[in-house]
Amino acid sequence: MSDAPAEGPLGYLDVSAPGVPKRRVPIFGQLFVGRECAGIAPARRMVIDDPQISRNHLEVRLDAETARAFVIDTSTNGTRINGMRLERAVPMPIKSGDVIVLGDLTLTFDAERFTGSSHVDPGLTRARINLSPMVMVVGDIVNYSTLSEMTDPGVIASGLSVLWGELGAILRAHRGTLNHYAGDALYAVWEPSAVPDAVALAITFALAANDRVGVLGPELPLRNPDGSPIRMGWAVVQGDAALSAMTRSVEAVIGDSTNVAFRLSGLAGRDGRAAVMVTAAVQRAARDRFMWGPSEQVMLKGRQGQETVFAVVAPATAQQPAVTDGAMPAHRTGPARQ
Template sequence: MSSDTTTRGPNLQWQDENGVAHRLSLTDKIFLGRVCRGIEREKCILVPHPRVSRDHAVVRLTRHGAEITDLSKNGTWVNAVRMAPGASRQLQDGDVISLGGRSIRISLPNLTPQPESDNWMEQTAIIPTAVCITSLVADVRGFSAFSQKTDSTVVYTLIEAIFSRFSTIVSAHQGTVKDYAGDAVFAFWEHTGGLAPEHALSACQAAIDQLHSVPEIHRQLTDRGLAMPLPVLGWGLTTGQITLSHYGSRSAGLALVGDCINLAFRLSSMANKTLSAPIVMCRQTASLVEWKLPLMDLGEQEVRGRSGKEHLMGIHMMPERIDRPGHDHNQPQ
């Protein structure tokens, strides 16, 4: 690394905490962060600030020029504008990247985009794929009213505790957390080789474990002196085919598109509200788990925003555990 601020090729320039000027040539990728684990010192810019993530962002050359991808928890700014979490954006000569109070200027002299036929950089093909999943959405009841009359730090502490515990439960049952949407947690289980009861059962067990965890979450928060009522939530479970891909500017943004996902959100808003059951599922999900779970028939129900009616089922009682599917002769084939 050099304190000289002139160079012939693309580079990043900044001053450290002592005011010493530095320059790092951009030949492929430069990583920005507090630690940059496993990265050669010549390939990273370390910013020792508590609000800077260990692996905060990466600047790379592409066939179109240079781009930055945000990897942080607290945000990255380009020309004083915050990037969307996980987003990528093109960089121009003279753009200034800001993180943790450090300003890093990018210099792109004589850099011209490569033609599409050039094989200078191999591009990853992103192909939309049709897959079957079981979706699980957990939604907090009365969240808007609670937020309106409660200090924002208490609201944040409650939601953070719920999201953290629920995410741990999803991971324990081999599911994937897709999104935290306001006051809802959306997770999914991908079926391989056709619809499989074990994946739907895993999603159901995750919902049951999440339900059982709510009183403990509440107790821990009240023990810390946070006054709040016991949270009430609703869970929606659906199974069906979706299209899985990526779109938009967020390279880390996995896109799941399908009617069953929309239905899962709708069912979560009905559970423990217009329907007495805390965990509500579509008939497809029920057909995969009814051999193992005691279900109650909720009948044909109108679902807001949808035409016709949906045949819905709920879990009749909340067992602590579901026996995992194995060599059960009663298991559907």
């Protein structure tokens, strides 16, 4: 029985590569292309067994109401449209007939209703995208690369589907918006203008999600090399994001705040650190709402200077008052392992 949506495809990708028969892949609103595309329904993913292709290389997104189509590059090695290299994580408009190239693969977009110009009008872009403060949470699976090398891709996909489903429900309960899953990571945002308690909700979500991973992990068929269940590291960061009117969702993050979130999540839960860590700005905004571990000066890859980060211990309670920074004497300082 097919799992394809009943309404039928909105468009197609005609796929060709040297020495490989051509094929036509339907697009049901969204199509994820990559080496794994873990956690994505089969009808909405195109898996490519090629080491040049990232686990989650790109996404094609079609908006039937506005007859606009976009491709979003999320890869390591990059993507080209009509010979032009895409900027990572920034949606690029496409039209029927445009050619997308990744590695040795050529994808030709074909859709009758998406025939408008794919050229970006700078004036239109400024009108449709607005900067807004955001609170961002990234949850990253510890040792995912090693785990994925020793685990069957089908087992990974089914396990991540369960995991992301559980964490998605917790996210909705905490009024967060899922931006995307990046294979081994979850990326979510809160808009303080719409959710006044955004910082506290984001931290509470990270704590609750981490607790759920602790309970769910032993039930999942995903194991570390030593046989232990999966763990995740969580980072909470504040910064600016670009809001697109296309889907009323966050399409791209401006500046380096999102990079800080991903890099800090890669430190959390490792080398004796707490599973949930936040930047100094987040800690100041929620100082009295949570119990804090010691601050730490870390070097984040790709940035100059040190970042001050804090471990989150637990929500503060009437019986157990919040610990402010400086109350715990043990502070670790120095570059963090990348």
